[in-house]
Amino acid sequence: MRILHTADWHFGRALEGRDRRLEQTAFIDELCQIVEEKEIDLVLIAGDVYDSVNPPAWAEELFYDALERLAAEGKRGVVVIAGNHDQPERVRAAAPLAYKHGIVLLGLPKETPFVSTAGRNDTERVRIIEAGPSWLELALPGIDHHAVILALPYPSESRLKELISESFTQEEMQQAYSERIGKLLGEYAQKFREDTVNLVTSHLFVMGGMETESERPIQIGGALTVSPSAFPKNAHYVALGHLHRLQKLSGTPLIRYSGSPLAYSFSEAGQSKAVVIVEAIPGQPVQEEIVYLKSGRPLARWKATEGIAQVEQWLAEGRDAGSWIDLELHVREAIDPAEFQRLRKLSDDFVKIQRVLVHDGKKEEAEQPETKKEELRPDQLFRRFFERKRGVSPDEKVVALFERLMAQVQDREERGERE
Template identity: 30%
Template sequence: MRLLHTSDWHLGHRFHGRQRHEEQGRFLDWLVELVEERAIDCLLVAGDIFDTTAPGSRAQALYYRLLHRLAASSCRHVVIIGGNHDSPALLEAPRELLRRLDIHVIGMADGDYGKEILQLDNPQGKPELLVAAVPYLRDRDIRHAMAGETLEDKGRHQREAIRAHYRDICRMAEERRRQIDPGLPLVVMGHLFVAGGRTAEGDGVRDLAVGGLDRIEATSFFADIDYLALGHLHLGQLVAANPCWRYCGAPLPMSFAEAKASKQVLLLSAQGREIAVEPIEVPRFQPLASVRGDLPTLLRELDRLRTTNAPIWVELVYEGDPTIPDLRDQLLAAVAGSELNVLRIRNNRIFDYVLRQTEQIESLDDLGIAEVFERCLAINRIEEQQRQMLRAAFAEIVDALDREPEQIGGPR
C-alpha cells in the first residue's frame, strides 16, 4: 500500500500582501499528478488546509476542486484532519457527502472517539490500514475549565488532556487492530507542537494554546505506532529521531527565511507493518530570494537576479553601517522595468518594515498580529516577566477570535 503524507497547505495565505492562489493551485495540480504517477492508495492531510477559519471563495474553490479530482483518481482513500487555522464547522459541513467518496474528514474532537478511528479497506473489501485521525485539540473540546485556574494551570491541564486523548485513541486503535489483524499497520495523525520541534523565522507557526504550554513530549505517543503523521510545524523533520514519526512540513515556503529551503511531501510504502519513507521534493512554483549585505552587495545581487528574467519575489536586508537616506529609492530603481518584485525591505540599522512595491511606509496590513503585539510591548517597555504573561493572554484571545466566525455563522 502506498500513502502520501502532506499538511499545512494554508490555502488563502497572503505572502507579504501578495495573493498565492495561482501558486497554490499549481501545487495542488502537481499533487494530483503525483498521486496518479506514484499510484497512491491513500492521501493523508494533517491539518491547516486553510489559512483562516473564514477562507475566501477562491481558497475554497481550490480545495473542492482538488477533492473532486482525487475522487476521480486512482487514490482510494483521503483522510483529512482539521488544524488550528481551520474552521471545524466548515470542514465537517460536507462530511457525510465526502464519506461516500471515501474522503474522510475529521474537523474537530467532539467526544466520539469512534469517528477518529478509521478502518480503510482494499478493493476486495478486506482491512488494509487503521488510521487514528486526531484533529487539532482545542481546549474546549477535550476538557472542562476549572474555576480559579491560572494560566499556568490551564496550560498544564490542557497538556494533560491532550496526552490523555492520544493515549485513549491509541489504546482503542490497538485493541481494534488485535481484533481484526495484529499485522495491520496503524497510522496516527495529529496537528500539534511536539517539544523540540524546529520552526523558521516568520513562518507563521504560533503556539497553539496559552503561552505554548501545550507542547507535547514525544513520549506521549505509543511506541507501537507504525507511522506518526503530524502537521503544524512548517519545516519537515523527524520526531524523537524516529524515521517513521514525522512532520512533512508545509509544501510552500511560508516566509523568506525558507527562500532556499527544500519543501517536501512524504511517500510511505507499507508492507504489513513495515513502512518505508521517501521524501519527494515539491517544485518551487514561485521563486523567492532573500538578499543581505551592504548597498553595493544588494545592488550587485539585484543585477544578477535581473538577468534570470524570472518573476522573483525579493526580500532585501540592508546590513551596512552608513545611514543612506535614499536607500529605498536606490533599491527600487535597481529593479525598475524587471520581473523582480521587492516585497520587503529591512534596514537592520534603523528599523524593520514590510514594503508593498508601490508603498513608502509600513501599514498594519503588512504586519502579522503577533508582530504588532510585540512592537506594542517594546514601545511600552514592558518588563520581560510581564511580557510572558501578556503573550500567553494574547495567544488565548487570538485563538478565541479565530473561532468566533464559525460560532456566529460567518465572518465579522
C-alpha cells in the same frame, strides 16, 4: 498500501501582501500528478487546509477541487483533519457528500466519521468498515488488508470540550496535556490489529519539533506540547501537521511532519518542500520516500553590502531567478525617494526591502520596510502598539501574557460558535 502525507496548505495565505493563489493551484496540480505516478492508495491531509477560519471563496473552491481529483471517484482514500487555523465546522460541512467519493472530513477531536451502509459491497471503491470517535477502519480498492486510522484534529481544550487545568504551572500543564493526549490515543489504539496498517494523524506541536516564523502560535509558552511517547508504539506511521519544516522526530513509531508545500515566511528561505510517501504492510516496518515539490516559488534573502549597484549586478546575472526576495540593502546615506522607487521597479520579485545605514563598517540605524497592518500577526501588532506607546520593546513575558489572553478569547469565540 501506499500512503501520501501532506499538511499545512494554508490556502488563502499571502506573503507580505503577495498573492500565492497561482502557486497553491500549481501545488495541487503537482500533488495530483504525484498520487497518480506513485500509485497512492490513501492520502492523509494533517490540518490547516486554510489560513483562516473565514477563507476566500477561491480557496474553498481549490480545496474541493483538490479533494475530488485526489479521490478519483472513490478509488483512492482521502482523510482530512482540521488544524488550528481551520474552522472545524467548515472543514467537515461536506462530510456526507464527501463520503461518497471515499473522502473523510473531520473537524473536531472525538468526532465519529460519517458512515453509510450504501456501497458496502463495492470493492472497487473506498469503504469505511467501522468507525468511532476519532478512528476509522478503511478498506481500499486492490488492497487485501485494511487501514485503521486514529484521526485527531487539533485538540485544544476548547475543541476537546475539556478543562485540563486552571491552576497548573506551565510545566504541570504541559505534562497534563501530553498525558491527556496520550491517554486518548491509547484508548483509540485498542482498535489497532496485527493484520491492519495502523496509522495516526493529528495537528499538534510535538516536543523536539523545529519551528519557523510562519507558524502562528499553537500553544502558549509550550503548554500544549506533546511528548513523542504519547503516540502508540504499535502504529506504523504518525502523520502530523502544524510545523512547516519537513522533519522526522526521534522515537518509535515513525513520526513525521510533512511540512508546508510552500514557504510562507523568509525564515524558510532555502528549505526544500516535500510530501512524504510511506509503504506499509501489516507486521512490517514502513518504507518511506520523500518527494520534493517544484511548484512553489523559492524564497531568497539578499544582503547587498555594496549598495544598489550590487543589486543591479545580481539581477543582471539572474541570481535566484523566479524567487521571492527579501533584500537588505546597505547604504552610506539616505536614499532619495525617487531612487528607492526605481530600485523597487527593478524587479517584481522584491517582497521586502530593508535599508540599513552603515558608517565606517558599522550599522547606524535600520529603516524597516513598511508593512500593512493586515499583514501582521496579532503579536506583531501588539509589539508595534507597545513600542509606540512606551518607547521600548515589550518584555517577552508581557508578549506571552498577551498571547495567552488572545488564546482565551479565541477559545470563548469557538465555544460560542458551537453553542
